[in-house]
Amino acid sequence: VSKRRPYVRPMDGWWKKNPFYVEYMVHEGTALFVAAYAITLLVGLIRLGQGEAAWNGWLAAMQNPLAIVCHLAVLVAVAYHAFTWFKLFPLTMPPIVVNGKRVEPGVVVGTGWTAAVVAAVVLLGLVWGIAA
């Protein structure tokens, strides 16, 4: 048995040592809000499958002031999550090459944000059409 004890760099609090890592961990933290919202929607779907009374009960629960405050907090967190999701694209995606030239990081991020705004407007229009 070797008596050697190689140095292992401690990783405790690694993300606090660099402002970029802190920003990244805040982005990852907002994923918890995305998960919480996904579970809320899933519960709604299950209640819908259980019949009209169960569905109306879930709708009433969503009108609770606490539910509205939670939705506001989730809205802020999910909006930040979407904003930083595209902001991180030049780092999380492999470089995109068009006509033998690498697409500038700013163009990649800008395209992502534009796509998000377009998707949001299309979704709102769809729901508006269904509700009308």
Next chain:
Amino acid sequence: MKTRKRSNAPIFWGLFGAGGMIAALVGPMLVFITGGRGSARHPVAG
């Protein structure tokens, strides 16, 4: 011909990326639609 065992990692990274992309594209508006009108008539309920 020798067939190499291919990694299944890209499939799971792909699912991760697809989920993140959907959440980023429609997430904020979905929260706004379903929760923002919580005190009013629910748009999906009609």
